[in-house]
Amino acid sequence: MDAKLFHPELIGYAQKAQQALEERNIRRGIHYDDIDARHDIFGLHVCDVREEGIAKKIDIFLQEFFDDLPQGQIYTVETRYHVIRSRGPPSYKEETSLSN
Numbered sequence: 001m002d003a004k005l006f007h008p009e010l011i012g013y014a015q016k017a018q019q020a021l022e023e024r025n026i027r028r029g030i031h032y033d034d035i036d037a038r039h040d041i042f043g044l045h046v047c048d049v050r051e052e053g054i055a056k057k058i059d060i061f062l063q064e065f066f067d068d069l070p071q072g073q074i075y076t077v078e079t080r081y082h083v084i085r086s087r088g089p090p091s092y093k094e095e096t097s098l099s100n
Contacts, residue, residue, distance in 0.1 A: 010037035013044055013066060020065055026054060043069055043086025055081035 014035045018028060028034065033048035044062060049055040055074050062085040063072055069085035076082070 005039045007037070007039050007042055010039060010042065010044070013037065013069075017044055017046075017062060017065065021058065021061065024057075024061065026058060026061075032058070038084065038086060041084075041086040041088055043071070043084055046083040047080075049081040049083060052081055055083050058083045059085065 014037050017035050021031075022028070026032070031050055031054050032046050034046075036045040036047060037043075038045050044066070046055075046058050046062075049058060052074075059072050059074055062069060062083065066085060069087060071084075071086045071089050073084045073089075074081055075084075
């Protein structure tokens with residue numbers, strides 16, 4: 001990874017997001033698999049969300065919780081949903097986008 005694309009604060013963002021989702025009964029391993037720091041777009045990626053409704057709740061929560069991540073996208077890969085919140089738009093297109 002290019003050093004200029006590493007944003008150490010995103011590690012803390014991911015940890016805070018996981019803790020806050022847990023407090024809202026959205027649990028890792030049950031509702032989603034992981035939260036990844038996306039250094040290339042300065043954002044978070046909630047991976048493999050099981051239900052569309054949960055993905056939408058996660059997106060709304062992340063938008064409210066992290067006001068410096070205004071760009072959002074929900075997309076699907078096979079039968080799982082993915083949520084991205086970032087400072088700028090994602091730099092790639094996914095299989096099916098549900099929101100921008």
